[in-house]
Amino acid sequence: MRPDHGRLPETFTTPGTSSFLDFLARHDPSLLPPGRPLPAGEVPASPSATTIVALAFDGGVVLAGDRRATAGSMIASRHIEKVFPADEYSAVGIAGTAGLALELVRLFQLELEHYEKIEGSLLSLDGKANRLATMIRGSLGLAMQGLAVVPLFGGYDLSREVGRIFSYDVTGGRYEETDFHAVGSGAVFARGSLKKLWWAGMAEHDAVRTAVHALVDAADDDSATGGPDSTRRIWPVVATVTARGYHRVEDAALAAAHAEVEGVRRATEAGGGETR
């Protein structure tokens, strides 16, 4: 090997790839999350993130995630965030092992930004979704040891001018969802809720309220999902992605949406758990 004399290493100046992951794999694979081999044995209980819902509305998508992380039966965090902007026109929500999932999001955000800087243009929404699938597939080994990460990806397709939602499985399978989807431990309940609450062509504020409602329903039946906490004023992370880009819904709007959902529930529930 030629001496470097302190210059940028050859991997930096090798032309070809616009992917940060590919560059990292060539330059220093040990920095990649799946690049670290795991010893045999049980992984001790580590925080795990729970329910994410996504739904389409007229002109975009909403992604929402509760704020709870659990380690076994213990609540590990009350205010963890699980929905993030992937770039200006897409968002990603994560369920599964929190530590790995947050790392995956960081790498995914960097991957999209790296491509944008090198190529001078944004990846297509399908391109971004495929990139995420590749990253999930790369950590299949970790998933086999019980450290699964399952993302939910939503974004605004600038060429088709619609919001689109993609779901994944641990093997890197990528599935496009047309209306709504949920992942995580409370997903079954959230999906049941969305099935009744969602309608085609709904407006943005209806979609935000519906997302909050679905999370409330999930928290009602799943102990690992945290509902909105009006005492501590901890609200779910709710983000919309439209032609105007990524937008995180403000706390005041979420408090109002939550109050509305509570109003509906109070009107239909008998108090005190009385048998009717």
Added chain:
Amino acid sequence: MSMPFYVSPEQLMKDRADYARKGIARGRSVVVLAYADGIAFATENPSRALHKISEIYDRIAFAAVGKYNEFENLRVAGVRYADLRGYSYDRSDVNARGLANAYAQTLGTVFTTESKPLEVELVVAEVGATPEADQIYRLSYDGSVADERDHVVMGGQAEVLADRLSAGWQPGLDLAGVVRLAVDVLGTQAEGDPRPLDPGQLEVAVLDRHRPRRAFRRLGAPALAELLEGSPPDERV
């Protein structure tokens, strides 16, 4: 095998420097100017896709003159360097000084050890929270680094333009003022009247210190036309 002619090290370095300088002077100039809200970059470049000015990281941008394939390679290396550093440590730990040093070592090594020096000149600039915290580094083909203040011209007829630029520049210019000055300077010719430049021929970008996170922003032809037209002719510098 015949013995090679003896060439003194001075002559060898001088030949290489002359070679690189000639290549750099052939292209169009790039001007980099500090203004009240950040740092502006401008050059004459009819291409919409082959940029001479680019984003490297949140607060850092890159401008280059010379051979396109050579500086494009350095630009990609810079983006990789910055992204890797930001990924290994934190986004706030990526700075222009580190990048300028890496570039300087690379340019210097190529200049002394390879048969052909890189025919490029670069500016690496980082916008700070205040104008005093802005950093502009200029790097030459031989790896020398200069820590510049306020403004830089490189490539083309750099000397002619530099006089014009230092006469017109003053602290606290606004965006419209600095863009007008840049266009005036780029149109300057060694002899005769300045050439008028159409916004479509220009590549202009800014590092705007008031933008959150990614400070880099390109100014397209419509935005440029608006900035250039907004001034009465007697206010032109």
